[in-house]
Amino acid sequence: MIPNVRKAYNQQFTDDRYQAFLEGIAQDAGIAPDFRVAETPVFVPADLTSKLIQACEEIVNVILRPDFKSITEDAIPADLKVPHENDHPHFIVIDFAVCQNETGDAYSPRLIELQGFPTMYAFQDVMARQFKNHFAIPEQLSNFFNGIDEKTYYQLLREMIVGNLPAEEVVLLEIKPEEQKTRIDFASTEKYIGIRTVCLTQLIQEGKKLFYMRDGVKTPIQRIFNRIIFDDLQKQSGHLEPHVNLFQDLDVEWITHPNWFYRISKYTMPFIHSEFVPKSWFLHELPVVPADLENYVLKPLFSFAGQGVVIDVTQQDIDNIKDPENWILQRKVTYAPAIQTPTGPAICEIRMMYIWPDSSPRPILIHNLSRISKGKMIGVGFNNTDTWVGGSCCFFEFA
Template sequence: MITAIRTSYNQQFTPEKYQQFLAGIAQDAGISPAFRVAETPVFIPADLTGKLIQVCEEIVNVLLRPDFKTITRDAIPAALKVPRENDHPHFIVIDFAVCHAEDGSLVPQLIELQGFPTMYAFQEVMARQFKTHFDIPASLSNFFNGLDETTYYQLLRDVIVGDTAPEEVILLEVKPEEQKTRIDFHCTEKALGIKTVCLTALIQEGKQLFYLRDGVKTPIRKIYNRIIFDDLQRQADSLGEYVNLFQDLDVEWITHPNWFYRISKYIMPFIHSEYVPKSWFLHELPVIPTDLENYVLKPLFSFAGQGVLIDVTQADLDNIKDPENWILQHKVKYAPAIATPDGPAICELRMMYVWPDGAARPMLVHNLARISKGKMIGVGFNSQDTWVGGSCCFFEQP
């Protein structure tokens, strides 16, 4: 997106450098990614950086509303509510499409947001390997708010582990070695000294949880939660017996599972910004637009792009029996903003926040990018194209 830097990067790129970059990631993490990593980072110009920070802070202002828990009381499915919810999430991720404004400038448009941690450890590894194997200008940064590699990991350690013994903190997932994001689990273990544990390996005694660490029954004080609970429900029948996480357990959640639902596409109708597409709960839609082709229909309680209807028709609306569980959102048009050797690509950017206990506001810390040449974006939708996949951004300061 920064023309001079993009041109220079493309000219200096070689398949050999790319393979060395991938090998560097695998060596650093201990395993190779289970998804395609793009050949390039995304270079964000200062103007777009400023717009991204502006809209993110506008969204944060909504999260800080004193009535936020009231307006999101129906966001959590009744069967998925977990006790001991805290005052705010420890992690927030906000996804934007990169689009063109009417004047041709690049602007962000909100796609999705979640009170959930994804890829926080791995994204730093990827950015560092890009800097190691390619010529990334020192004037650009993958971090925000003055962080660097050392202080970034210290912040993660403070929030996830804190003053708890690392062996009493676990990263919890369902069948972690089968997850596409498992490389992040390995990076987290390496950076923080905590273990990844499958839900089926938990041991319950009263309200207390334990796991076997090197054969020793070890108490669990904190859970760095990576389970998406509707995914858990879909897999429940294949898991055998496991601890019921919806009971009152003597653990601290990082981030508490309820925030995954409170901070989600559910709150998009409450956010008003030039960089947030108009959205309505389907059952509150004042009038059905005559240009439905310019809208997308999203189920509130489905994730990773599942169930999204891109080409909406009146028949689609007529077939929905639970309109309170859907939102109609104005469609965004991705800009072919990334020049690659075999054609332009589109992208989404994820702005990643950390919210330490006691902090007045969450803090923007890092980022993630997804690059695509298809209709849908995401590592699960990539075709056999090159210069697509998971990536990261380097930002010019506004």
């Protein structure tokens, strides 16, 4: 999206460099990624950088509303509420489509989704660093925000996740982590944050306290860095080995508390009014079905990774929904063919990644993630047969 940088990058690209880049990622993380990593980062021009930051801060202002908890109380399914919710999420990610503005002469972000959940924080800087190691990325572009660099980035994450606790008493918790596509992030978290990854089925409960076996020693757990999607846990629960019931009153601290995954989600979108946020309605509150349904997308509130989304909406799709309170109808966005690649133009989404320390009055933007695609759906699970697509990161130009 920065023409001279894009041209220079495409000219320097070779398959050998790309393979060396992938090998650098695997060597750094200790394992290879289980998803396709794109051949290129995204180069974001200063104008779009400013719009992305503005859009994010407008969304953050909604999350900071004094009544935010009350207006999102119904976001948490009754059977998925976890005790001891704290005052705010420690992680927020906000996903935007890169589109063209109304006059077609500049790029503009459009909100796609947001989550109160810590996705890929440790791995994203591994990827960015390997891009810088294997390709000539202009020094004036940065993958960080707010004066952060490689050293302070992981320091901030450690302070958020571990704090003053012994690192062995903080665990990254997931269901069958060795089977997850994001397991490279778990490996990077272990390396750079210094905590172990633990499967739910490995937890030991004694009264309200939790423990796990660490190198043969029963070790207390004071804090959980949570990577479990709880509606996914509910679906899998009957097929798992015996495990601790996480919905009970436990003497443990959550980073981020599971309830925030639902409060800050597609459920939040109808409350956000911004030029960068497509108009959205809860389906059961829709005043009238739009005549141009082809310009809308239908999204289930409780799903992840693009599951259940209806791209080409019809009246029949709406009529078939038996639980309209669990769906939103959102104005469709048109992705711009913003990335010129040797195998044709590609579209992309940009994820802006925040942390929210307890000492901070508002969340702090620190890093990013990108997904590049040449098809209708964006995500590392789609378009596996294409090249110059997949998971990536951005390097931003600042005014």
